[in-house]
Amino acid sequence: xxxxxxxxxxxxxxxxxxxxxxxxxxxxxxxxxxxxxxxxxxxxxxxxxxxxxxxxxxxxxxxxxxxxxxxxxxxxxxxxxxxxxxxxxxxxxxxxxxxxxxxxxxxxxxxxxxxxxxxxxxxxxxxxxxxxxxxxxxxxxxxxxxxxxxxxxxxxxxxxxxxxxxxxxxxxxxxxxxxxxxxxxxxxxxxxxxxxxxxxxxxxxxxxx
Numbered sequence: 001x002x003x004x005x006x007x008x009x010x011x012x013x014x015x016x017x018x019x020x021x022x023x024x025x026x027x028x029x030x031x032x033x034x035x036x037x038x039x040x041x042x043x044x045x046x047x048x049x050x051x052x053x054x055x056x057x058x059x060x061x062x063x064x065x066x067x068x069x070x071x072x073x074x075x076x077x078x079x080x081x082x083x084x085x086x087x088x089x090x091x092x093x094x095x096x097x098x099x100x101x102x103x104x105x106x107x108x109x110x111x112x113x114x115x116x117x118x119x120x121x122x123x124x125x126x127x128x129x130x131x132x133x134x135x136x137x138x139x140x141x142x143x144x145x146x147x148x149x150x151x152x153x154x155x156x157x158x159x160x161x162x163x164x165x166x167x168x169x170x171x172x173x174x175x176x177x178x179x180x181x182x183x184x185x186x187x188x189x190x191x192x193x194x195x196x197x198x199x200x201x202x203x204x205x206x207x208x209x
Contacts, residue, residue, distance in 0.1 A: 009181070012137075012174040019136035023093060023129040030094040034101025045102045063198075069190035072124065076131040076186055080179050083135020084142055093132040111208065116201040123189035127182045134178035141171035 013020065034041060056063070075096065079089035100117075107113045148164035155163060 008173065009177055011170075012177040016133060016137050016174060016178070019133040019140075020129065022090075022136065023132040026090055026093050026132065027097045027125060027129055030097025031101040031104075034098035034103075035105045036101075038102050038105035041098065041102050042106075045099060046106075048099065049103065049106070063194060065190050065194040068193050069187065072127070072186050072190060073183060076127060076179070076182050079128070079131040079135045080138060080175070080182075081135075083132075083138040083175075087136055087139050089132045089135030093128055096128060112201075112205065115204045115208075116197060119197045119200055120189045120193035123185045123192065127185035127189060130178045130182035130185065134175045134182060137171055137175040137178060141168055141175060144168040144171060 034045075075092065079092050082088035082092060104110060104113045145164050145168050148167055149160050152160045152163055
C-alpha cells in the first residue's frame with residue numbers, strides 16, 4: 001500500500017514538472033516585479049497592507065495557528081478550484097507574489113522581512129507553488145475529459161462520460177495528490193509561523209544586530 005502511494009506521488013511530480021516549474025516562475029517573477037515596481041503598485045496594494053495591519057492591531061486577525069491556517073488554506077483551495085477556469089489559479093499566485101515583493105520593498109528593513117518570513121515562508125511558498133500546479137493539473141484533467149467526451153460520439157451520453165472519466169482519472173488523482181501535499185506543507189507553515197517564526201526572528205535579529 002505504501003509503495004503504491006509512493007509511486008503515485010512520484011508520478012504526480014514527474015508527469016507534471018511543467019506545471020510545477022511554471023508555478024515556481026510565476027511566484028518568484030511576481031515577487032521580483034512586486035519589489036521592483038513598488039511605486040507603481042502603491043495605490044493598489046498599500047490599502048491591502050493597511051487593512052491587514054489594522055485588523056492585526058485591533059485583534060480582528062490574530063496570529064494564532066487557527067487563523068493563520070484558515071486564511072492560508074483558503075488560498076490553497078482557491079488556487080485548486082479556480083484552476084478549472086482557464087488556470088485562474090496563476091492570477092491568485094501572482095497576486096500573492098506581487099504582495100510579498102511589494103511588502104518587502106516598503107519595509108524599513110529587508111533583514112527583518114527575511115528573518116520573519118523565511119522560517120515559515122519556505123513551507124508556505126512551496127505549498128502555494130504546489131497548490132497552483134494542482135490547479136493547472138485539474139484544468140488539464142477537465143480539458144482532456146471534455147475532449148475525450150466530444151470525441152467518443154458513437155457512445156451513449158453516460159457511457160461517454162464514464163469512459164472519458166476513467167481514461168483521464170490519473171490526472172484528477174495527480175491534482176488531488178499535489179493538493180494534499182500542498183495542504184500538509186501549509187499545516188507545517190502555520191505551526192512554524194504561529195509558534196516559531198516570531199521568537200526565532202527576534203533571536204536572529206539580536207544576534208545579527
